[in-house]
Amino acid sequence: LAACAESPKSTMPTEPLNVALAKPVACNFNAIQSAVNDEFPSKTVSATNTSVSTLVKSMKSFYGAGDASSATAIGYQVMDTIATVGRAVGTPAAGSNLTYQLLLCMTVGTNTATATTFVTALSPGGAYGVRGRTATDAADVISDDNAWVLQTPINPATSQPYPWTAITTLAVTGLADSVKEFLVYGFPTSPTGFTNDQLISANVFDWNTTPIATFNPRVIIGECKSPSNFMQHFGASSSNVEILGYVTPRCPVAALQVGARKAARSLFARVADFFAPPALYAASLGSIGSAGTKGSLSPFGVVYPGVVNLTNLTVPSKSGNTVGLPITPTPLVQAKSAAGTPFKQNIVFVYLTVIGNNGIAADVCNNWAYTNDNGIAQFPTAVVNKAGGYTLISQSTGTQAPPQYGDPNTPFVPPGNQPTSPLFNVKNGTELTTCNVYRAGDPLPPPPGPNGYAPVN
Numbered sequence: 001l002a003a004c005a006e007s008p009k010s011t012m013p014t015e016p017l018n019v020a021l022a023k024p025v026a027c028n029f030n031a032i033q034s035a036v037n038d039e040f041p042s043k044t045v046s047a048t049n050t051s052v053s054t055l056v057k058s059m060k061s062f063y064g065a066g067d068a069s070s071a072t073a074i075g076y077q078v079m080d081t082i083a084t085v086g087r088a089v090g091t092p093a094a095g096s097n098l099t100y101q102l103l104l105c106m107t108v109g110t111n112t113a114t115a116t117t118f119v120t121a122l123s124p125g126g127a128y129g130v131r132g133r134t135a136t137d138a139a140d141v142i143s144d145d146n147a148w149v150l151q152t153p154i155n156p157a158t159s160q161p162y163p164w165t166a167i168t169t170l171a172v173t174g175l176a177d178s179v180k181e182f183l184v185y186g187f188p189t190s191p192t193g194f195t196n197d198q199l200i201s202a203n204v205f206d207w208n209t210t211p212i213a214t215f216n217p218r219v220i221i222g223e224c225k226s227p228s229n230f231m232q233h234f235g236a237s238s239s240n241v242e243i244l245g246y247v248t249p250r251c252p253v254a255a256l257q258v259g260a261r262k263a264a265r266s267l268f269a270r271v272a273d274f275f276a277p278p279a280l281y282a283a284s285l286g287s288i289g290s291a292g293t294k295g296s297l298s299p300f301g302v303v304y305p306g307v308v309n310l311t312n313l314t315v316p317s318k319s320g321n322t323v324g325l326p327i328t329p330t331p332l333v334q335a336k337s338a339a340g341t342p343f344k345q346n347i348v349f350v351y352l353t354v355i356g357n358n359g360i361a362a363d364v365c366n367n368w369a370y371t372n373d374n375g376i377a378q379f380p381t382a383v384v385n386k387a388g389g390y391t392l393i394s395q396s397t398g399t400q401a402p403p404q405y406g407d408p409n410t411p412f413v414p415p416g417n418q419p420t421s422p423l424f425n426v427k428n429g430t431e432l433t434t435c436n437v438y439r440a441g442d443p444l445p446p447p448p449g450p451n452g453y454a455p456v457n
Contacts, residue, residue, distance in 0.1 A: 027105040035098035039090035069176040076181035092122040109172035120187035196339035201302035222249025222291035231292035244292025245345030306338030307416030316424040323429035342375040350377035354390040362386040365435040
């Protein structure tokens with residue numbers, strides 16, 4: 001039990017932070033101390049019990065003095081001990097109840113937790129951790145079966161992960177600026193009804209934070225045990241369901257033992273796991289690992305989209321189009337999976353072609369685009385270079401993207417439906433001297449920049 005003999009490193013405020021406290025009615029420090037005794041039994045981890053109990057006494061003192069910031073900061077410090085020592089020596093139920101009792105005496109914005117809210121997060125397969133406790137904290141949050149990861153993106157200026165405090169905005173007021181901690185927790189849920197496509201991951205994982213947090217740049221949500229595919233956000237019944245652009249997760253190489261509750265192992269071995277060196281990481285595990293980025297958290301699952309189906313949201317007017325002028329209305333094309341789930345976050349390349357009704361050979365100039373964050377490709381400067389009657393065809397190369405624009409490990413999903421518009425007419429106008437056009441088989445160009453389209457052909 002040597003690992004538990006040392007008290008947790010204290011970051012207890014040395015003086016009040018002097019922010020007014022709105023005291024929740026249900027705050028009860030006797031209940032907190034009882035929960036501490038359940039999570040850190042004094043007969044087995046007496047040093048930890050003593051140090052945590054001392055923190056609780058200080059938290060009570062700050063709370064009584066009306067210092068919400070200091071009381072809240074200490075609450076997160078106790079939760080950090082639940083995430084380490086508590087997961088080895090306590091129980092999911094005891095850890096969940098202690099978390100709940102602490103939250104009642106903390107300022108965390110909207111709080112809907114109950115005594116059982118965190119049981120699944122502290123059970124096998126769940127994830128639980130405090131982040132933002134220091135200005136340099138960039139540590140991943142990893143489920144205890146090593147399957148799911150939540151991590152900050154790489155800062156291009158430093159080639160290192162962003163610290164959590166640099167990308168996180170918390171929905172809480174009434175705290176000093178120095179209190180930037182938050183609790184991250186997640187748990188596997190039933191995949192039934194989550195997707196209309198093919199579910200690849202063994203389960204769906206529901207990530208949450210307290211207080212509610214948003215992230216900019218977006219946080220990376222990864223799954224590390226299934227073949228590489230795409231991350232679906234929200235369930236199929238949600239109006240916000242989406243398939244995210246592929247990102248390679250930073251997956252652990254070694255199987256983590258942190259948080260594993262194996263009754264056959266000794267207490268010493270279980271506690272020692274938490275003080276072992278951190279697991280090594282790989283930039284990519286080849287065909288294993290899927291991730292997407294998102295600015296907020298909720299349920300995620302890895303799916304295979306099947307194909308990239310296109311749908312024309314607009315079609316050219318039957319009359320009123322002119323050579324040399326943009327097609328009206330602006331062509332808008334949406335990309336969806338085989339089951340109709342929208343692709344989002346700039347991953348689908350779409351281009352336009354025309355077929356003349358009398359054998360006329362014509363091109364659509366400025367004819368390519370990538371889908372935007374709403375899964376829609378827009379063609380505001382697309383023009384037809386000859387007069388005649390045409391049908392417009394929307395085509396895709398699937399989920400390919402040029403290396404400078406998309407993740408080079410993006411799994412390939414082939415093109416599916418490529419819709420054709422009704423017949424429309426283009427009347428004579430100003431003849432074009434050049435026509436910048438992408439043709440099937442050309443190398444994929446980068447997206448149009450602020451100065452328009454780079455020449456292709």
